[in-house]
Amino acid sequence: MDEKKELVKKEETKLERNRQFPTVTPVVDIYENEDEILLHADMPGVTKEEVRVNVDNGKLTITGLRNLETSGAANWEEFGSVEFYRTFSVPQTIDVAKVNAELKEGVLRLHLPKSEAAKPRQIEIHEG
């Protein structure tokens, strides 16, 4: 039980993150081709201003706040205000500067382009 190790873990769990809303994990689709990785996440009810996409040290974090405004007496309520939150590991080959995100119809679409060096390259064979 190394004390140093334990300290690092404590930092990582970030207990001080005080959440107002229950946190839920959005469902995602992940696709990849030679040029980029695509990530689609369902975040119904989240506005553009409330979405955060953060790439740091090989970690991609997406968060979205849904603040549901309601009025009147609820006869039934199956969903409410939540915080969508999910973390992914992304390869270092992602070109962070070119990451681009769009939010449409409650679906967040992230394009994570691969850096030039990481793309597969066809080697031409010269006749000697």
Next chain:
Amino acid sequence: MWTRVSDIDRMFGAMDLLRSRMDRLFTDFDRSYGDDYGWRVSEGAPRTNLYDRGNQLEIKAEVPGLAKDDLNIKIQGNYLEVSGTRKSDAPDGYKAHRVERGTASFTRSFTLPAEVDSEKVGASLKNGILTLTLPKAEAAKPRQISIQ
């Protein structure tokens, strides 16, 4: 010394978290979401909320990724039916690593707690949330009774 201060800070943060969890305990109890939150057709249909606002009813439904042409709303008296299809948005030429978002069609029907005026029903779609406003029929509206 400073590490101690942040430890104390963290402890209070944890206590705050516990308190807010306790606050939510009962409201969360009858809600269907938890850690495995997601739009799933296997559960039958999108999640909905129904609010009674006196003169009108309001229904909200989660429909991420659906355009207005993908949805069908039918209404008759106090019977409401919402159906739709979510098409796959998988791009061509890509390899799928993970596919969690369901694609299927669904139908959900409701018996509304009051008769509604089907002529004046309004529907809007914003950020993946469908909102239906259903004005109650004259007979079902709350009425002030004056005492003679």
